Amino acid sequence: MQLLRRALGAVLLLAMLAAAVGLYFVAYPNLPEYEAPEALRYLEQWENGDRETYYYTPQGTQVKGLEYDWFVSLELPFSQDKFATPDYLARFGFLVDPSQQATALNPGNLPVGFARHEDDESGRTYLDVTCAACHTGELRHNGQAIRIDGGAAMHSLASTVPTLRGGSFGQTLGMSMAFTYYNPFKFDRFAHAVLGEHDEPARAQLRRDFKQALDRLLGTAYNDWHRDLYPTEEGFGRTDAFGRIANTAFGDALDTANYRVANAPVSYPHLWDIWKFDWVQWNGSAMQPMARNIGEALGVGAKLQLLHENGQPLPEGERYASGVRVRDLHRLENTLMRLAPPRWPEEILGEIDLEQASRGRALYRENCAHCHDAKPKPENNRYAPERDPEWRMAVIPTSVVGTDPTTADNIADHRFDLTRLGWTQDELKRLDVKLYGQSTGPLDLSKVSSAKGLAYITAYVEDRAYRDAGIGAAERAEFNGFGLPIGVQEIRGYKARPLDGIWATPPFLHNGSVPSLFHLLSPVAERPQRFWTGSREYDPSHVGIRTERFGGGFLLDTAITGNGNRGHEFRAGCRGNGVIGRALAPHERWALVEYLKVLGDPGFEPRLEALPTRPHTPGPSCL
Incomplete structure (x- = not known):
């Protein structure tokens, strides 16, 4: 009995030590300190109005159902300081301007790419992370900052999986939410900030709604961790974009048997001139601008309904309701067409040796x-034909260029079972999807590649979103981008841009x-x-x-x-x-x-x- 008590005591001690280590990294995550630059220089890549549109136009994403007012009202786990202050979020690598103030487009005074949208059904206003969060860069030299619009982000965003080093945005956000929910003093302050003067029923409803969002975030963290879905740590400025989108669309929304290990982080590609490219994505697998943007929005958290709650397929007329905002995505795409490449600033980085x-x-x-x-x-x-210029993108096989093949191999080799969607070959033929370099035989729904599967799901989502937004056939060609179909090609290689x-x-x-x-x-x-x-x-x-x-x-x-x-x-x-x-x-x-x-x-x-x-x-x- 004494030996058993000692063993239990040792187990309890180890658990307490583990909890203490975890709490330490929650309170003091391993993040760089933020130091405001002496000056921030915006290069002449586009007009200020285009920049504001790009930074804060929503695309329909949600962070696990987190409402905008909730986010700006959250406190840090061990203080009353707000989680969403610009200087703190800048430590994760998100971009802020030292002189920024709240505006109509950015009422929470949040970093680049943190927008908001109102849900059409519920009327609730959600936190919306847009493409600008990942496709805007900044460089520092001698105390000066240079903003690179459409450039590569250097933030730690994607991972929710707990690590001893701490420091990812998702992990720290989850802990701030948990401390808010379970600490009654924090929740009282949170409820007052969100609701103002309120009655007990309103507080109770807020608590239930907030718990749902917290459970989704913690559930994702647990799922990613216990399945070991992302074994290659992404760190700053990278994410396994294709892997995360596939796990979201095929695993979260369809069938847990479809989860695949995503061990191929990629940097965020820059966006100037992409409207001229005949093929996009690192592996040159996608053609249509709208389909690419819808896929990105789904991967970042736009809601998507594929099945009934009982797991059965929905009738064709009810399928693929989503949160994607196709009018806003079209506005963003048109704005990016005006984005110029950045020009070397000699006065900051040094003169060019001609x-x-x-x-x-x-x-x-x-x-x-x-x-x-x-x-x-x-x-x-x-x-x-009306796109002028249209640039040919050479996709170089990995056997030639020799760069790390994991991304290209995963996209080429991973297969997913989509039979639960109940698709028929006749349905698929009616969709605006065109396969390039592929056999014309029937699609085997029990083992569909990620590129093809996402193309077909995106086609359904796109069609439903157009119908819901009242966009008729005449407008669709323009919204799609130059009337392009949802083109797909699968090459085990990378694009030379x-x-x-x-x-x-x-x-x-x-x-x-x-x-x-x-x-x-x-x-x-x-x-x-x-x-x-x-x-x-x-x-x-x-x-x-x-x-x-x-x-x-x-x-x-x-x-x-x-x-x-x-x-x-x-x-x-x-x-x-x-x-x-x-x-x-x-x-x-x-x-x-x-x-x-x-x-x-x-x-x-x-x-x-x-x-x-x-x-x-x-x-x-x-x-």
Whole structure:
């Protein structure tokens, strides 16, 4: 009996220690300290009105049913300070302006990409995280901040899975909500902030509604954790976008047997010029702008009803009610068409060496242009004849470019059982979905790829959303984007996009595994194998992020699955298996980097000297 008491005591002690460690990281999450810049510079990428529209137009997402007023009223777990203050949210990497004030579009004075929308059925106003939260960047140098509209975010957003290091937005939000619900003093203050003067029934209803949102968030955290769905930690500036969207649409909303391990984080791609691309997504799998944007909204939390509560399929006329706001998505897409690439600010990052950049341009034309130059299609060869220009995006097989294949492999190999939706082949043929490079046989609903499955679900959601919004056939072509169908192609590769403004988008490769352009032009053996992310401090010499250790940073280890930094290599010897070009001497790399600062910039290109260019040669093949 004494031995049993000792054993139980030891177990209790260990539980208390674990709880104490957890509470410590709730109270003091491992986040970088936020220091406001001396000045924030907005580049001339578009008009201020377009910027405000992009930052705060909702797209119909919800954070587990969290209402906007709830979010701005939440307190930190161990203080009465508000969770949603700009300076605190900036520690997660969300973007704030030191001089920002609440506005009609941003009444909670929240960071970029935190919007709100009113639900048409309930009238409740929900917190809406928009595309701007993930596709807006900022760089720092010598105390100055440079906003990169349409650039890559550097925040810690996606993960809700508890970790000892703490620091992700989802995890900390969940703990703040839990402390609010279970601490009666906090909940009293919360209820007063949300309801003002109120009666007991109103308070009780708020408590029930709030608990539902808390349960959803904690349920997601538990589900992700006990299934080990996201074993490769994403850290700052990355998420496994395709994996999370597939787990949301096929697992959460349809069948738990459809959950798949998502171990391939990707960086957030920049958005300028994407309206010109014939194929988008890192793997060039999607064509239609509206379908791409609906898929993104579903992945971020737009509500979606696929089945009855009893698990049976809905009648065709009742299917696919969702929260996506197609009019707002169309407004955002049109706004992005006016977004210009960022231009190198010499007064902050240093003057351009025109002689060096001229040599770099010649080297670029020899070694890079054959993959990365924009290639406008003739009108008779475009997917959308009225889109001018329409650029051909070369999707390079992973066997050639050699970069970490996990993202492309998962998208190509994961299969999902969609039979519970009750689709018929005749239904699918009526949808505005076009498969490219695929056999025309019937779709096997028991093992559908993620790209195809999302295309068909998106087609149903899109059609329902158009009907609910009163958008007729005449408008649909415009809303879809140039009348394009929901095109799908499946290539085990990655898109080689044009490089205008590439200087403003570190770290590099699809998974953010290379910190600077100089390292990307160097052999793999000379690239950092581990480096720290989460800081926006810029290195204008190497053109990339600073990689020193700092408090609250995330150590990116390229040896972990999904984080590989090999491939896209310039090295002596035969080509293939990731070697794409000849070895570049250090002075050639420096010249190329100098040119990549100003590629496509109309203020610099005419000032560069026209030097002779060696022809591109494919080199000896390893095969």
